[in-house]
Amino acid sequence: MKMKMKNQIKQISTSFFSTIFLFENGKAIEYLNENYSKQNPSKIQIENIQKVAAGSFNEAILTKEGNVFAKGEYINSKNPNEFINISSLIKDLNDRIIQDIVSGDSSIYLLTSNQNVYGIGLNYYSQLGFDSEALKETEKPILMMKNVSKIFSGNSSYSAFLLNSNQELFGCGYNQDGQLGLGESKKEETKIQKLTKIKNIPKGKIIDIQCGFTHSIMLIENQNQNQNPKRKLYSCGESEYNGLGKNDENTYEFTEIKSSLFENDDNILDFSCGAGQTLILTSNSKLIGFGGNLFGQLGNGNKNTHLIPIQIKLPKLRFNENISNYHISCGFNKSFLYYSPPSFSNLEEDLIKLFERKEFCNISFKTKNGGNN
Structure with a gap:
């Protein structure tokens, strides 16, 4: 079906209970999967959306004006299904x-234009950087750290990383599996109560960090x-269930994932972590994955866990020559490969693929409140 440019996919964020599709026109729809009872997508009644973020027990919407609307059990306990403006709750005007x-x-992290980071939601594992005994949760944003350039976490994670302007990395939260x-020596400390500097990180520019439930993956760019x-x-973390891409080894510091699949002329375009799985897209049009696969979320046709990287057969892509415009989004038990061209693109069609239950399948966008997005 022909789709106008404004209806092209910009981003997908997926977690355990929900998946949010953001379109180029600044509108979004959410697909709920409560108690495994599938529902049709519904429109999110917020305009001018810039970015979406779904966690297992919350959702967050960033608008182009710099406001954040969120909902969830630990965000608005009185009405967890209602979006509220949490950025307006920050004390500093x-x-x-x-x-x-x-x-x-179960937590949301906000990076302000002044490079300050606020956290809101569950803090039971100290994922907001405070003593969990004194503060188990908060429905108001609290200042975590100043002078921050990037924030990282994961839709199934109780951990968080903050990168300051000097490229120093700090982490807090759940660490029972060494995922920080x-x-x-720190592996036995289940909760890291305050933001702690991560030492011995690889040299280079940190592009991204994504957190699973018991592991974390870091993307570094060598700028020689x-x-x-x-x-x-x-x-880093435990590999028993999720895989670290390194045989059956556990590692409690960030160490390189090495495989013959990453050849000299390959470069990593995109990657994503779910609770247990990791999927990687390379410049040579390779789709590589490892980790948990009980629900077929690796898209390789079986449900076997793969502790080391394997190559996964890509579906027939309509825009194969624009592989750099494809992106991956992994949730708790599902994964998406989708085409998101730059805003200036002239393409008039969108493509979405879902990795689940042994095969790829297309997704449609008919919402329960009528029509397409």
Whole structure:
């Protein structure tokens, strides 16, 4: 079906109970999967959306004006299904313009235009950087750290990472499986109560960090002036269920994921972590994955766990020549491969693929309140 440019996919964010589809026209729809009872997508009644973030027990919407609307059990206990403006709850009036949002399993992180980070939601595992005994949860944003350039977490994670303007990395939250990369000596500390500097991280520019339930994956770009930038993946945590891409090894510091699948002329375009699975898209049109696969979320035709990287057969892509415009989004038990061209693109059609139950399938966007988005 022909689709106008404004209806092209811009982003997908998916978690355990929900999946949000954001379109180029600034509108979004959400697909709920409560108690495994499938429902049709419904329109989100918020305009001018810039970014969406879904966690297992919350959703967050960032508008182009810098406001954040969120809902969830730990965001608005009186009415968890109602979106409220959480950025307006920040006490500092000069700090209410939000630049970025990231969702954890039950917490939301806000990066302001002044480079301050606020957290809201569950803090039972100290994922907001405070003593969990004194503060189990908060429905008002609390200041976590100043002078921050990037924030990282995961839709199934009780951990968070913050990167300051000096490229120093800090982490807090759940660490029972060593997923904060603090080293062997810190592995037994289940909760890291305050933001702690992560030492011995790989050299290079940190592009992204994504957190699963018991592992974390870091994307580093080598910016050697004598060669083209090369991106590499590093992981830490437990591999028993999720895989770290390194045989059956556990590692409590970020170490490189090495595989013959990452050839010299390959570069990593995109990657995503769910609760247990990791999917990677390379410049040579390779789809690589490893980790949990009980629901077929690796899209390789079986439900076997793969602890080391495997190559997954891509579906027939309509826009194969524009592989850099494809993106991946992994949720708790499902994964998406979708085409998101730049805003200036002339393409008039969209493509979405869902990895689930042994095969790829297309997704339609007929909402329960009538019509397409």
